[in-house]
Structures are given as structure tokens and as C-alpha cells.
Amino acid sequence: MPELPEVEALTDFLAERLVGRGIERVLPTAVSVLKTYDPPLVDLQGRAVTAVRRHGKFLDVVTDDGPHLVFHLARAGWLRWREDLPEAPPRPGKGPLALRVRLAGGDGFDLTEAGTRKRLAVYCVREPADVPGIAGLGPDPLAPEFTLEAFAALLRDERRQLKGVLRDQSVIAGIGNAYSDEILHAARMSPFKLAASLTDEETAALYQALGTTLREAVERSRGHAAAELKAEKKGGMRVHGRTGQPCPVCGDTIREVSFSDSSLQYCPTCQTGGKPLADRRLSRLLK
Structure with a gap:
């Protein structure tokens, strides 16, 4: 399971590749992965990414005046960056792919999850605190106020x-x-x-x-x-x-x-x- 140091590194990794870029499509392929329905994922399409942040073990993709795409990789989830994503949407199936984010330009990333116990979670929310797991977080141990x-x-x-x-x-x-x-x-x-x-x-x-x-x-x-x-x-x-x-x-x-x-x-x-x-x-x- 990715923990604070790895999620911090993924935050930096994504920020370098996403900030200032437009989201073309967000495509879930696993029934279990999406935990919210309002706002819908289509509200992310066409919006520019303004920041990528970390909340504990959660990753938060912030868009311009729009929803946040928040995800938690859980025990067996991972993020795979791809320089050239196919234009055709992926087919839902039994493979590890859970969700695909395609940017304008054709690159983007997949969220995958191995095994049969599906715990990877994706949220499309107006504010990060709308995610129950974030709302209940204790202090960040790397924050200056954690004395x-x-x-x-x-x-x-x-x-x-x-x-x-x-x-x-x-x-x-x-x-x-x-x-x-x-x-x-x-x-x-x-x-x-x-x-x-x-x-x-x-x-x-x-x-x-x-x-x-x-x-x-x-x-x-x-x-x-x-x-x-x-x-x-x-x-x-x-x-x-x-x-x-x-x-x-x-x-x-x-x-x-x-x-x-x-x-x-x-x-x-x-x-x-x-x-x-x-x-x-x-x-x-x-x-």
C-alpha cells in the first residue's frame, strides 16, 4: 500500500505532468471504483488542472473552478502513467484497469488494482472535505504545526x-x-x-x-x-x-x-x- 512518502512523490510526479493541462476524459472501467455520483465525472472534462495535492494517503487533482478528482490507492492499487493512450475508451472487464484519465494531447494515467478485493476508491467532489476519509483525517505529520x-x-x-x-x-x-x-x-x-x-x-x-x-x-x-x-x-x-x-x-x-x-x-x-x-x-x- 502506498503511504505518505510514496503518495507525496506521486503528488509531485503528477503535478509536473498535469498542472496547466486539460482533461479530455475520465473513464471508469470497474463498477466498484467510483464512490460518488454528484458532481458527475463528465464535469471534469474540458477543465484545466491547477494543482495536485496530498491529504494523508489521498491524491487530489484540482481543476479550474470545477470538481476535484480524489483517489485512494488502497492496498493493491497503483497509478501507471502512459505517454500514448488509445482514443477508444477501454472496455470494462476483469482486468486490473479501474479508471483512465486521458489528457488533451493523448497522454494520461491509468489507475489499476490487483487481486479480487477491490478497495481502490475514486471520488468526484466539490471540496476534498466531501470525501469522508479526508474529513476524518488527523494532522499531517510533516506539517509545521505538528509539533x-x-x-x-x-x-x-x-x-x-x-x-x-x-x-x-x-x-x-x-x-x-x-x-x-x-x-x-x-x-x-x-x-x-x-x-x-x-x-x-x-x-x-x-x-x-x-x-x-x-x-x-x-x-x-x-x-x-x-x-x-x-x-x-x-x-x-x-x-x-x-x-x-x-x-x-x-x-x-x-x-x-x-x-x-x-x-x-x-x-x-x-x-x-x-x-x-x-x-x-x-x-x-x-x-
């Missing part, structure tokens, strides 16, 4: 585990499964530590790890074409997706905890005092 004091206030009354808090988009926007693993490893904290139990020193350390991890990932992603971002993300991970490999900090074996539809990775030496964590279905630490 240590603001972060501490978010955690103060949180009785949940850090892993869940970092992934909750209503608490902090843009962090998903992968970067929450990376942040917690950099902060040397267990993913199951309760957020409200952090000392002032631990809160400061987690805040520093969060900012550093995300900013470094954004810099690594910046300038890459859309097709390269998945590999760039994977290559920059230190613990996430690296079960069984040595920790790059201490050399211990990276462990995994599996859930019904996801997993987390961590280093026992760096994060849990050397104790392997039990599968959460057991709800306890291995002794």
Missing part, C-alpha cells in the same frame, strides 16, 4: 498499542503498516507498548523517529517515476517485510507477528528487551 507538544497531546489519553495508534488515520494522517514498523524500530519501542504509558523522554524519541523516518523516505522517493516507487519503498525498509533477516542495527533476527489480514515486523533486541512477541491471537508475550 512535539501536539504529538504528546494526541498520545496522552490513548490506551491503545503504539502500532495501532500510528496507523489510525484519524490520529495521524498518512502512516500505514510499513512505516509504523520502521518508526517503532527507529524509536526502539515495542509495537505493543501502550501509547499513554510513554514518558516524556519516550514521547520525544518517538516523535523524532517519526519525523526522521518519514522525511528520509520522502527524500528517497522524490524524483522517482511512478513505476519505480514500489521498489524504492521496499529497498528502503530496515525491518518491515524482512522477516528472518538480520537487523541492520544489532544483527538479531527480525521477527514477525501475523494477524488475519496483515503482519508486523520488529527486532527483539532493539525493541522488546530480547523477548519475542507472541502472535496476537494468543494475546500474551512468549516467556
Whole structure:
């Protein structure tokens, strides 16, 4: 799933190619992809793109005095830029193509989604806040107003585990499964530590790890074409997706905890005092 750094890079990538250009057609090919009906997609046709923005993990294509085209790539979605799109509209079918945006001039991009669980979402709205997922977003961790004091206030009354808090988009926007693993490893904290139990020193350390991890990932992603971002993300991970490999900090074996539809990775030496964590279905630490 693309997270804040990759979506930030996609925002820059699209802004370079879309701003000042006219939208010729927006063509959905998957029944499940379009989540709104008013305004209709045809209202985007003939309008010029004035900006491309990011809201958490959402991409927002802004048009001149017209609707916003907002999309969330979800777990298996992706954006594919194409220099020469066919003039004929694509046929709806069972393939990965979910929506096509063709610009005046013939280039544009496809939104695709692999697998059978279709979660990629596209919205045509008058304002970004009309998208429920955007309206409920917490603060952006790269925004200037996201200070240590603001972060501490978010955690103060949180009785949940850090892993869940970092992934909750209503608490902090843009962090998903992968970067929450990376942040917690950099902060040397267990993913199951309760957020409200952090000392002032631990809160400061987690805040520093969060900012550093995300900013470094954004810099690594910046300038890459859309097709390269998945590999760039994977290559920059230190613990996430690296079960069984040595920790790059201490050399211990990276462990995994599996859930019904996801997993987390961590280093026992760096994060849990050397104790392997039990599968959460057991709800306890291995002794």
C-alpha cells in the first residue's frame, strides 16, 4: 500500500505532468471504483488542472473552478502513467484497469488494482472535505504545526498499542503498516507498548523517529517515476517485510507477528528487551 512518502512523490510526479493541462476524459472501467455520483465525472472534462495535492494517503487533482478528482490507492492499487493512450475508451472487464484519465494531447494515467478485493476508491467532489476519509483525517505529520507538544497531546489519553495508534488515520494522517514498523524500530519501542504509558523522554524519541523516518523516505522517493516507487519503498525498509533477516542495527533476527489480514515486523533486541512477541491471537508475550 502506498503511504505518505510514496503518495507525496506521486503528488509531485503528477503535478509536473498535469498542472496547466486539460482533461479530455475520465473513464471508469470497474463498477466498484467510483464512490460518488454528484458532481458527475463528465464535469471534469474540458477543465484545466491547477494543482495536485496530498491529504494523508489521498491524491487530489484540482481543476479550474470545477470538481476535484480524489483517489485512494488502497492496498493493491497503483497509478501507471502512459505517454500514448488509445482514443477508444477501454472496455470494462476483469482486468486490473479501474479508471483512465486521458489528457488533451493523448497522454494520461491509468489507475489499476490487483487481486479480487477491490478497495481502490475514486471520488468526484466539490471540496476534498466531501470525501469522508479526508474529513476524518488527523494532522499531517510533516506539517509545521505538528509539533512535539501536539504529538504528546494526541498520545496522552490513548490506551491503545503504539502500532495501532500510528496507523489510525484519524490520529495521524498518512502512516500505514510499513512505516509504523520502521518508526517503532527507529524509536526502539515495542509495537505493543501502550501509547499513554510513554514518558516524556519516550514521547520525544518517538516523535523524532517519526519525523526522521518519514522525511528520509520522502527524500528517497522524490524524483522517482511512478513505476519505480514500489521498489524504492521496499529497498528502503530496515525491518518491515524482512522477516528472518538480520537487523541492520544489532544483527538479531527480525521477527514477525501475523494477524488475519496483515503482519508486523520488529527486532527483539532493539525493541522488546530480547523477548519475542507472541502472535496476537494468543494475546500474551512468549516467556
